[in-house]
Amino acid sequence: xxxxxxxxxxxxQWQPMxxxxxxxxxVSWKILANTGPWQAYWMKMAPGSRSVPHRHAATExxxxxxxxxxxxxxxxxxxxxxxxxxxxxxxxxxxxxxCLLLVVESEPSSLSD
Numbered sequence: 001x002x003x004x005x006x007x008x009x010x011x012x013q014w015q016p017m018x019x020x021x022x023x024x025x026x027v028s029w030k031i032l033a034n035t036g037p038w039q040a041y042w043m044k045m046a047p048g049s050r051s052v053p054h055r056h057a058a059t060e061x062x063x064x065x066x067x068x069x070x071x072x073x074x075x076x077x078x079x080x081x082x083x084x085x086x087x088x089x090x091x092x093x094x095x096x097x098x099c100l101l102l103v104v105e106s107e108p109s110s111l112s113d
Contacts, residue, residue: 063083
């Protein structure tokens with residue numbers, strides 16, 4: 001008996017992404033695993049979309065799978081790049097051309113003050 005799940009980005013049911021109850025226009029997600037101590041999800045950003053300013057409650061790993069994403073400081077990250085945000089860090093992302101990200105975190109982010 002296999003306990004494996006398989007997901008393909010082109011075949012999953014994408015859901016609108018919310019942060020602090022606020023819908024992120026052009027941003028959707030698919031939860032891949034939610035084990036209790038951590039969760040992993042795909043985050044898809046449409047061309048021209050952006051997140052909102054938010055704070056990381058715990059360390060977050062972000063892997064760019066397709067496209068490119070720009071951090072608040074203007075640094076651009078492309079497919080193959082990994083980012084690690086420390087607990088307490090604040091930022092927002094935007095994607096001029098669109099992207100697909102893998103996110104792994106142990107606690108969800110919250111809106112910045």
